[in-house]
Amino acid sequence: MADHSTHREPTPRTLLRRVLDTADPRTPRRRRSARVGAQRALLETPSSRRLRSQTKMTAGGNPHGTKSSGRLVHAQASGHLEEQTPRTLLKNILLTAPESSILKPKSVVKPVPAPQVVPPSRRESSRGSPELQLPEPEPPTTLVPALLAPGRRKQRLRLSVFQQGVDQELPVSQEPRGNADASSLTSSLNLTFATPLQPQSVQRPGLARRPATRRAVDLGAFLQDLRDTSLASPNIVLEETQPFSQPLVGRSPGMRLSLPLPSHMRAKDTERATSRKTRSSGPAPRNSSPGKPAQFLAGKAEEVNALALGFPNTSSSISGPGVEPLQDGVGEEAEKRMEEEEKGLSLSEVKEATGARGPSGVEEPEGYMEVTEAEGSLGAVEAEEPEGSSEDEETSGRTASPELVSSTPEFLQPKQLHQLLEPAPPPGAAILSSEPLEPVSARLHPRPRAIGPRPRQDPYKTGLSHYAKLFSFYAKMPMEKKALEIVEKCLDKYFRHLCDDLEAFAAHAGRRTIKPEDLELLMRRQGLVTDQVSLHVLVERNLPLEYRQLLIPCAFSGNSVFPAQ
Amino acid sequence: MEEEAEAEEQQRFSYQQRLKAAVHYTVGCLCEEVALDKEMQFSKQTIAAISEMTFRQCENFAKDLEMFARHAKRSTINTEDVKLLARRSNSLLKYITEKSEEIAQINLERKTKKKKKLEDENKNLNEPSEAGADESES
Numbered sequence: 001m002a003d004h005s006t007h008r009e010p011t012p013r014t015l016l017r018r019v020l021d022t023a024d025p026r027t028p029r030r031r032r033s034a035r036v037g038a039q040r041a042l043l044e045t046p047s048s049r050r051l052r053s054q055t056k057m058t059a060g061g062n063p064h065g066t067k068s069s070g071r072l073v074h075a076q077a078s079g080h081l082e083e084q085t086p087r088t089l090l091k092n093i094l095l096t097a098p099e100s101s102i103l104k105p106k107s108v109v110k111p112v113p114a115p116q117v118v119p120p121s122r123r124e125s126s127r128g129s130p131e132l133q134l135p136e137p138e139p140p141t142t143l144v145p146a147l148l149a150p151g152r153r154k155q156r157l158r159l160s161v162f163q164q165g166v167d168q169e170l171p172v173s174q175e176p177r178g179n180a181d182a183s184s185l186t187s188s189l190n191l192t193f194a195t196p197l198q199p200q201s202v203q204r205p206g207l208a209r210r211p212a213t214r215r216a217v218d219l220g221a222f223l224q225d226l227r228d229t230s231l232a233s234p235n236i237v238l239e240e241t242q243p244f245s246q247p248l249v250g251r252s253p254g255m256r257l258s259l260p261l262p263s264h265m266r267a268k269d270t271e272r273a274t275s276r277k278t279r280s281s282g283p284a285p286r287n288s289s290p291g292k293p294a295q296f297l298a299g300k301a302e303e304v305n306a307l308a309l310g311f312p313n314t315s316s317s318i319s320g321p322g323v324e325p326l327q328d329g330v331g332e333e334a335e336k337r338m339e340e341e342e343k344g345l346s347l348s349e350v351k352e353a354t355g356a357r358g359p360s361g362v363e364e365p366e367g368y369m370e371v372t373e374a375e376g377s378l379g380a381v382e383a384e385e386p387e388g389s390s391e392d393e394e395t396s397g398r399t400a401s402p403e404l405v406s407s408t409p410e411f412l413q414p415k416q417l418h419q420l421l422e423p424a425p426p427p428g429a430a431i432l433s434s435e436p437l438e439p440v441s442a443r444l445h446p447r448p449r450a451i452g453p454r455p456r457q458d459p460y461k462t463g464l465s466h467y468a469k470l471f472s473f474y475a476k477m478p479m480e481k482k483a484l485e486i487v488e489k490c491l492d493k494y495f496r497h498l499c500d501d502l503e504a505f506a507a508h509a510g511r512r513t514i515k516p517e518d519l520e521l522l523m524r525r526q527g528l529v530t531d532q533v534s535l536h537v538l539v540e541r542n543l544p545l546e547y548r549q550l551l552i553p554c555a556f557s558g559n560s561v562f563p564a565q
Numbered sequence: 566m567e568e569e570a571e572a573e574e575q576q577r578f579s580y581q582q583r584l585k586a587a588v589h590y591t592v593g594c595l596c597e598e599v600a601l602d603k604e605m606q607f608s609k610q611t612i613a614a615i616s617e618m619t620f621r622q623c624e625n626f627a628k629d630l631e632m633f634a635r636h637a638k639r640s641t642i643n644t645e646d647v648k649l650l651a652r653r654s655n656s657l658l659k660y661i662t663e664k665s666e667e668i669a670q671i672n673l674e675r676k677t678k679k680k681k682k683l684e685d686e687n688k689n690l691n692e693p694s695e696a697g698a699d700e701s702e703s
Contacts, residue, residue: 508649509637521636525629 016089020096219546464488498522588623589616626650644668 468484468491505518523529528538539551553561592615596607633646644665651657 504649504652505636508633508645517636521632524632 012086013089016086016093019093020089219544223546464491467491501525585616585620588620589613592616592619 465484465488468488471487472479472484501522502514502518505521506512506514509515509517520529520535523535523538529535536552539548543551550563553563555561589612593612596612596615600607629650630642630646633649634640634642637643637645644661648658648661648665651661
């Protein structure tokens with residue numbers, strides 16, 4: 001057979017034939033008998049052949065007989081090599097081919113009872129038979145009924161016999177022995193009769209190798225944490241922070257802004273969390289120093305003066321109404337941002353930040369708490385460009401700004417005044433702002449000096465630097481440091497502008513609190529929310545489902561609407 | 566029905582065109598003034614561009630004003646809304662606030678004048694009656 005196969009072109013069929021012929025070097029007898037069987041097969045019909053082999057099997061499960069039966073099958077297949085398809089060839093290969101046998105015949109032979117001595121080849125062949133997609137094997141107690149079955153009963157017979165052995169083995173050793181192969185074989189046998197699975201439970205390498213790069217956000221746990229911490233926070237947090245800082249009351253489950261790069265954000269969040277803690281503790285002691293408050297006040301007054309009306313400069317319009325309202329708006333945003341932090345650690349930070357900021361925290365704590373963080377931060381989110389990272393940008397930018405604001409006046413002055421054209425005569429706003437600043441300084445005093453003077457650049461830059469990094473990532477090109485710095489500046493201005501707008505909107509409505517309506521108005525002005533596209537639509541589009549059910553009022557049973565309107 | 570809608574649309578469109586033309590004319594006049602002032606000429610395209618921009622921006626302003634009024638839960642557009650709109654540009658804001666204050670003053674003056682008039686009239690009415698009463702008493 002191999003002879004005339006070589007003469008032709010190497011078709012798959014011929015190749016497979018070759019494989020068949022060369023298969024199974026273990027039992028040379030096979031080959032011979034295969035050839036013998038082939039000759040026989042040419043003369044006989046398949047069924048009679050099988051019957052004969054079955055009779056041979058009944059003779060005693062003779063290894064030889066089974067071998068020959070196996071070979072007969074092989075022969076049968078090989079006998080009709082010319083007519084058969086590559087598929088059948090493959091089948092036969094599998095029947096006989098045993099190079100990669102997962103079965104260690106010895107180990108399997110042991111547990112099998114003596115009368116059921118099954119030679120390796122038989123096992124192999126029977127193992128190969130699953131590939132034939134045999135129907136579910138009946139566990140025959142005897143071989144007789146199987147004998148009468150037509151079709152490929154021979155194979156099934158062998159299989160069923162083997163399975164008997166396996167079944168017997170199973171109760172003996174319920175657990176797979178040290179030999180994983182046997183167990184996999186047995187388990188696979190139970191499985192593979194119906195499906196052509198690989199006997200060995202081969203793990204798909206791709207799945208196994210995939211590294212868990214991204215820490216999945218466990219929203220449920222996060223919300224639960226928030227609720228727990230909100231319940232427990234007032235006591236815990238108060239200890240750490242100033243006595244005057246307000247507890248974070250009524251925290252609705254903070255919105256975690258979902259981002260396209262959650263892993264990045266998480267990493268950065270933790271970074272920021274740790275850095276902010278030190279940062280906020282940094283500015284606070286600084287502000288509490290006696291010399292500073294006066295300076296602080298003076299600085300603020302100057303700023304406010306500088307920011308007086310009459311400056312065509314856009315930057316001044318950005319920081320327009322004055323530092324204090326900016327602080328308020330920004331502080332509130334920072335609080336919102338803080339709330340997004342996962343850890344209870346963040347709560348303490350926020351408290352610190354609120355304490356450090358002083359006026360905003362003191363004057364309108366309730367007002368800020370009122371802000372539906374979800375809506376607010378959503379608005380903040382949507383207020384940004386479609387770029388997902390912008391969500392965090394805004395909020396972190398806002399966190400940066402309170403830090404900036406609460407940081408030393410020296411730092412603040414050059415930043416602000418640099419942008420302004422010339423100082424104007426002090427308007428009434430200056431007086432206004434100076435008043436709340438005094439109690440601020442008083443309150444900042446009790447704060448213990450936790451950490452020494454930290455680099456002042458950090459609180460301002462840290463929040464924005466994160467977004468600058470994101471920017472550089474999305475740019476897909478290397479960026480100069482100067483360019484990044486300018487990006488940070490632009491972001492800062494942009495966020496301030498947005499906060500001022502929000503504050504103006506709130507004031508326009510005669511309120512001192514920024515509410516979701518203000519944010520919606522802002523988004524409207526930005527063109528994100530239109531008559532065709534409402535806020536809810538944006539929520540549905542861009543936020544995950546969990547936030548949606550927090551934001552969009554939905555009616556539940558019992559005549560209740562969540563979230564309450 | 567469709568014809569009516571179409572006619573309406575056409576009417577609107579023509580109305581719009583007329584408005585645009587008016588804006589264009591005004592912009593042209595202003596540009597001429599500026600040109601005389603700065604001794605620099607304006608090309609036609611520039612004037613056309615400016616007028617087109619102005620027109621579109623007016624549309625935006627109108628929408629924003631309506632939004633602001635609604636935000637403040639009013640149904641009438643107020644000077645406050647206009648001020649909010651103009652807050653971006655400081656000089657413009659200043660100008661508008663001054664004007665609004667002027668207008669407010671004028672309104673006050675008018676009101677006071679009206680009140681005085683009313684009071685005077687009342688006094689006049691009362692005096693003759695009082696005089697009459699006095700006369701009658703005496």
